Amino acid sequence: MKVYADNAATTPMSKTAINExxxxxxxxxxxxSSLHAAGQQAAMALLKARxxxxxxxxxxxxxxxxxxxxxxxxxxxxxxxxxLGERKKKKHIISTAFEHHAVLHTLKRxxxxxxxxxxxxxxxxxxxxxxxxxxxxxxxxxxxxxMYANNExxxxxxxxxxxAICKEKKVLFHTDAVQAAGHLHINVREQxxxxxxxxxxxxxxxxxxGALYARxxxxxxxxxxxxxxxxxxxxxxxxxxxxMSMAAxxxxxxxxxxxxxxxxxKMRNRLIDGLSEIPHSILNGDREKRLAGNFSMxxxxxxxxxxxxxxxMEGVCASSGSACTSGSLDPSHVLLxxxxxxxxxxGSLRLSLSEYNTDEEIDxxxxxxxxxxxxxxxxxxxxxxxxxxxxxxxxx
Amino acid sequence: xxxxxxxxxxFRNPRNVGIIENADGVGEVGNxxxxxxxxxxxxxxxxxxxxxxxxxxxxxxAIASSSMATEMIMGKPVSEALTLSNKAVxxxxxxxxxxxxxxxxxxxxxxxxxxxxxxxxxxxxxxxxLFPNCESxxxxxL
Numbered sequence: 001m002k003v004y005a006d007n008a009a010t011t012p013m014s015k016t017a018i019n020e021x022x023x024x025x026x027x028x029x030x031x032x033s034s035l036h037a038a039g040q041q042a043a044m045a046l047l048k049a050r051x052x053x054x055x056x057x058x059x060x061x062x063x064x065x066x067x068x069x070x071x072x073x074x075x076x077x078x079x080x081x082x083x084l085g086e087r088k089k090k091k092h093i094i095s096t097a098f099e100h101h102a103v104l105h106t107l108k109r110x111x112x113x114x115x116x117x118x119x120x121x122x123x124x125x126x127x128x129x130x131x132x133x134x135x136x137x138x139x140x141x142x143x144x145x146x147m148y149a150n151n152e153x154x155x156x157x158x159x160x161x162x163x164a165i166c167k168e169k170k171v172l173f174h175t176d177a178v179q180a181a182g183h184l185h186i187n188v189r190e191q192x193x194x195x196x197x198x199x200x201x202x203x204x205x206x207x208x209x210g211a212l213y214a215r216x217x218x219x220x221x222x223x224x225x226x227x228x229x230x231x232x233x234x235x236x237x238x239x240x241x242x243x244m245s246m247a248a249x250x251x252x253x254x255x256x257x258x259x260x261x262x263x264x265x266k267m268r269n270r271l272i273d274g275l276s277e278i279p280h281s282i283l284n285g286d287r288e289k290r291l292a293g294n295f296s297m298x299x300x301x302x303x304x305x306x307x308x309x310x311x312x313m314e315g316v317c318a319s320s321g322s323a324c325t326s327g328s329l330d331p332s333h334v335l336l337x338x339x340x341x342x343x344x345x346x347g348s349l350r351l352s353l354s355e356y357n358t359d360e361e362i363d364x365x366x367x368x369x370x371x372x373x374x375x376x377x378x379x380x381x382x383x384x385x386x387x388x389x390x391x392x393x394x395x396x
Numbered sequence: 397x398x399x400x401x402x403x404x405x406x407f408r409n410p411r412n413v414g415i416i417e418n419a420d421g422v423g424e425v426g427n428x429x430x431x432x433x434x435x436x437x438x439x440x441x442x443x444x445x446x447x448x449x450x451x452x453x454x455x456x457x458a459i460a461s462s463s464m465a466t467e468m469i470m471g472k473p474v475s476e477a478l479t480l481s482n483k484a485v486x487x488x489x490x491x492x493x494x495x496x497x498x499x500x501x502x503x504x505x506x507x508x509x510x511x512x513x514x515x516x517x518x519x520x521x522x523x524x525x526l527f528p529n530c531e532s533x534x535x536x537x538l
Contacts (some may be wrong), residue, residue, distance in 0.1 A: 303431055309407060331431065343428035379413045379459070381435040381451040382428050388523035 001173045007202075007293060008151055008179060008352035009319055013245070014204035016252050021245035028240050033227065049247035053110070056254040057196070058187035065212045065220070065230045066243050068201030070178035071102035072223065073212035076168040076234070077174045077195040078106045078145055080214070080221040082115060084172070086144020091115045096131060098122050098337040099147050102197075103176055107145075118147075126155035126285035126338050134165045143172045148180035148196075149359075152334040153285030153348055154294025156184065167338060172218065178202055178210075182253030183261070183291060191205045194218050198250075204354070205249030209242035213379050260355040265357030267353055267362045272297075274366040278373055279393045280386075284335060284348065293353040298340060300395045301349045301383035302336040302376040303373055310375060311349075314368040319350045343382070344394050399456060400490035406460035414449040420517065423509030425528070426502050432458045434506040436466070440514055442448050443474050450506070455487075457496040464488050465503035474514065478526065480507055 004012065013021075024045065030038030032046045050061040057064075067073045078093075095107055095118040107117050120128050133144055144166050149156045159175055166173035174195035177186060182203025188196060195218060199210040214220055214233075223319060226235025253260070271285060275297060284296040299307070304320025311318050313382045319334075331345035340348075351365065377383040385391040399407070418435035426433040432454035439447035448470050450462040465485050467475040482500035486492045492500055505528040515522045 220425045301453065303454050303458075306407070306459055309404075313408065341429075342431075346428070346431040379410065379451055380422060380453040381433050382453040384415070384451065 005351040007354040017249035020248035052247040053187040057333040069210040073197030081143035090142035096335040130161035145174040148177040154291035167192040200246035203253040205246040261292040295351040310372040406463040410463040421514030422508040461503040
């Protein structure tokens with residue numbers, strides 16, 4: 001049996017998104033900047049996509065900038081806010097230690113340019129509070145950037161409360177909503193969000209396309225110079241088929257948010273309940289305030305990559321930490337941020353579900369994971385030391 | 397990162413997994429914080445390795461490297477096992493990704509530390525500089 005349980009890395013495209021993409025690949029070939037009929041047809045399609053996304057985010061169409069994905073949107077949002085702050089001699093930014101690297105590495109770059117960044121503690125449950133943000137805001141703070149939902153452990157931050165504080169303190173607020181968009185109800189006006197990043201391939205849309213919401217009045221800095229596309233803020237001929245497909249996928253996801261979440265939550269809870277029975281295992285992140293599809297657990301005495309490869313042999317596509325960090329030897333920065341010791345953080349498993357998964361697939365995972373954990377523990381010298389009492393268990 | 401078919405074969409079906417009770421030499425190298433620990437058990441009769449087992453906590457290439465190293469020293473004289481290099485282990489596996497080369501280093505070192513343990517237990521003299529020490533591993537920043 002093949003089970004795809006790595007939807008936080010990327011999702012399969014929906015039929016709606018595929019059909020929309022194919023239609024526009026064939027029919028909407030004009031350049032939206034051209035004045036002739038073919039161009040104007042493309043410009044109309046683009047406008048429609050912008051309207052759809054704006055409608056579901058609760059903003060104006062002109063506040064949406066199409067990008068190559070979540071990373072570009074994160075980069076542009078943060079760099080723009082930093083440039084605006086610098087003009088007013090405000091060079092302090094507030095974030096957390098468990099952001100996506102698209103945010104963290106952009107912040108590191110700004111630190112080299114003289115910005116100061118406060119990384120808020122995300123605690124063992126993977127949650128920050130609005131009070132923490134409020135306390136950290138200083139007169140020279142120009143930006144608060146906090147992810148909506150974490151990509152590894154799925155914890156959901158109190159975005160509305162943080163937005164209200166940022167509004168009151170007149171500090172720009174950016175949220176990386178790549179894992180949340182299409183899965184949680186978002187309204188940028190009600191939640192006082194100034195800048196937000198989304199990515200199509202996390203909600204059954206295509207890869208290589210995303211969007212940056214920038215509230216009217218927040219002046220963006222260009223990352224790509226050239227033509228006047230995207231209100232002059234992002235040059236390059238628009239990828240019409242991908243953008244149209246993203247809009248269709250987003251509409252479909254948002255129209256079915258509650259129904260999908262209910263279905264996914266039931267399956268996910270079966271995973272948590274079933275796999276918690278493996279001795280010396282621990283759930284990462286708050287059990288309640290997390291994305292419906294996210295499961296993340298550490299198993300003592302084994303290492304994550306070998307767990308993934310054995311699970312792959314059983315037909316289960318999973319991940320350890322996030323896909324983006326798999327090329328590195330260090331354990332997940334997210335798991336270290338919630339206080340897991342190195343040797344425990346190495347033994348993590350993330351399963352991320354979508355509404356395409358089935359109960360039979362969950363049955364298969366519930367059978368495969370304990371077998372793989374046992375197999376690896378039986379060849380682990382660490383496990384033997386724990387079992388025979390030469391070392392103390394970290395996870396009880 | 398892509399593993400060779402050889403690596404995957406040794407990972408899927410690791411050879412010589414387990415322990416040897418009352419082994420003549422045992423070597424454990426690595427650190428759980430770095431994500432890899434290898435332990436090699438040797439049975440030695442008249443200076444020949446008559447049995448070898450391993451236990452590994454680590455990634456796919458760590459398991460494959462240990463498995464391959466045990467195959468390469470099985471039945472060999474101790475002096476020959478000491479010449480096993482990490483390069484030879486990696487080559488026998490049809491190569492390892494650059495970021496995983498340290499796994500083959502651990503395999504070489506685990507064998508050497510097990511042999512040193514055998515020498516120590518039997519009062520056999522040896523040149524200490526031929527054996528690894530903790531500082532020789534620099535693959536993690538811990």
